[in-house]
Amino acid sequence: MKLLNVDTIEEVQKKLKSYFQTASAQIEMVPLRQSVGRYLGEDIFSDVDMPQFRRSVVDGYAVLAKDTFGVSDSMPVFLEVAGTVDMGKACDIVLEPGQAVYVPTGGMLPQGSDSMVMIEYIEKLDEKTIAVYKPAAPNSKIMNPGDDFRKNEILFSKGHRIAAKDIGLLAAVGKAEVPVLRKPKMSILSTGDEIIEISEIPKPGEIRDINSSAVAAFAEKTGVDVRSVAIVEDSYEKLRIAVEEALKESDLVVLSGGSSAGAKDMTAEIIDSLGEPGVITHGIAMKPGKPTIIGVLAQKAQDSAEGINCQNHCCKLVVGLPGHPMAAIIVYEVVVSSFIKQYYFHHKEEPITVTAAITENIHAGEGRETYQLVSLKRDDALQWIAEPIHAKSGSISQLMLADGFVRIPSLSEGIDAKSRVEVVLF
Numbered sequence: 001m002k003l004l005n006v007d008t009i010e011e012v013q014k015k016l017k018s019y020f021q022t023a024s025a026q027i028e029m030v031p032l033r034q035s036v037g038r039y040l041g042e043d044i045f046s047d048v049d050m051p052q053f054r055r056s057v058v059d060g061y062a063v064l065a066k067d068t069f070g071v072s073d074s075m076p077v078f079l080e081v082a083g084t085v086d087m088g089k090a091c092d093i094v095l096e097p098g099q100a101v102y103v104p105t106g107g108m109l110p111q112g113s114d115s116m117v118m119i120e121y122i123e124k125l126d127e128k129t130i131a132v133y134k135p136a137a138p139n140s141k142i143m144n145p146g147d148d149f150r151k152n153e154i155l156f157s158k159g160h161r162i163a164a165k166d167i168g169l170l171a172a173v174g175k176a177e178v179p180v181l182r183k184p185k186m187s188i189l190s191t192g193d194e195i196i197e198i199s200e201i202p203k204p205g206e207i208r209d210i211n212s213s214a215v216a217a218f219a220e221k222t223g224v225d226v227r228s229v230a231i232v233e234d235s236y237e238k239l240r241i242a243v244e245e246a247l248k249e250s251d252l253v254v255l256s257g258g259s260s261a262g263a264k265d266m267t268a269e270i271i272d273s274l275g276e277p278g279v280i281t282h283g284i285a286m287k288p289g290k291p292t293i294i295g296v297l298a299q300k301a302q303d304s305a306e307g308i309n310c311q312n313h314c315c316k317l318v319v320g321l322p323g324h325p326m327a328a329i330i331v332y333e334v335v336v337s338s339f340i341k342q343y344y345f346h347h348k349e350e351p352i353t354v355t356a357a358i359t360e361n362i363h364a365g366e367g368r369e370t371y372q373l374v375s376l377k378r379d380d381a382l383q384w385i386a387e388p389i390h391a392k393s394g395s396i397s398q399l400m401l402a403d404g405f406v407r408i409p410s411l412s413e414g415i416d417a418k419s420r421v422e423v424v425l426f
């Protein structure tokens, strides 16, 4: 029985690495504003100093700071106005001691000046003279070249996921088009004679297809291009044809159901029939999610001393998720999603976690790594607490209450109530 011989998650990752290790990035250019949520295909360097010129951050007069030292409301200094700077134009005025030059916010400071005095603190006596009532410290109210970032500085690394907050910086370095990694294409197949479309009313024995929509939503959240979702009945030939068709249009095929040891569980057989190396893992030491199948199909088998090595994504991943919805979603997040981030998106940034005190003892899962759903709340001292959600993996309603999950290693004794845990957020 294959299911008795399960791999740990680390073993699965090691096996996948041997097939996908040299997968190279395929880059496409997208307009800047459409790049939010995409993963960078190249490191991004600044092409200019920012700012490129000494710039005022206020409306006021450029001065030599030491001309203003010691001035006050009752004892101003009188400075000669040597000119006005025009916005968007280079300033060729050279400021001499005893002079001031009007500079609007964002304008270029004249040579010889080292500070700005805001208009609130001056009085215009005539066209040529101002009185300054407040001392200015050197470098105050100005930005020097490179204060924000310097030319040739690395701003973002390949694999970084672009967020809305990054768009301004990409705009500042002229990225009207951004090199991003191509989205892998995924097909999702739900198997089972009992599975019906969600628009239908289930008759006794039937169940609406939860997994396709749920897995598609998690995949799209990660940036995957979900090409198709379909329900396939428990027929070897129909399922084999469906997987074969899906492989033509997709880089990854995710099936749900049909992964455990039951009589109709033919997913593994079908993967093996479709190419080499076929099923590499049948059963993972995780809870939930034990009856998971991982298959790899080489498109161009390159027999070498190391065996089949998939270069440039010539290997395709076929995953048989457990049918139980909660198990399907957790396995997708823990195994498939992290594979996609690593091999297709070169994404190395760790997910943001929240440290919280767990409210109950959690048992470790007898040789299996346990993924415990939790909901996060604040206690009276405003510290995060994680409340375990006790839900059967065949259910779905409790998932909406979960903020994330806690990982309990298989060799641990479990977690005691009140101990600190890391919650990986959904």
Ligand SMILES: Nc1nc2c(c(=O)[nH]1)N[C@H]1C(S)=C(S)[C@@H](COP(=O)(O)OP(=O)(O)OC[C@H]3O[C@@H](n4cnc5c(N)ncnc54)[C@H](O)[C@@H]3O)O[C@H]1N2
Pocket: 003, 190, 191, 192, 194, 195, 207, 208, 209, 210, 211, 212, 256, 257, 258, 259, 260, 261, 262, 265, 288, 289, 290, 291, 321, 322, 323, 324, 325, 327, 393, 394
């Ligand atoms: N003898 C054993 N039986 C089972 C084992 C085992 O180790 N030995 N593992 C159990 C666990 S754990 C799980 S999880 C399930 C996995 O079963 P399959 O992956 O073969 O899935 P099915 O049998 O097709 O379905 C299981 C369950 O989930 C429902 N389901 C399936 N697909 C969907 C869907 N798209 N949307 C909603 N619900 C779905 C299905 O109707 C079943 O109720 O096996 C245990 N058995």
Ligand code: MOO
Pocket: 286, 287, 288, 289, 290, 291, 322, 324, 326, 327, 328, 393, 394
């Ligand atoms: O471990 Mo199963 O994958 O749902 O309970």
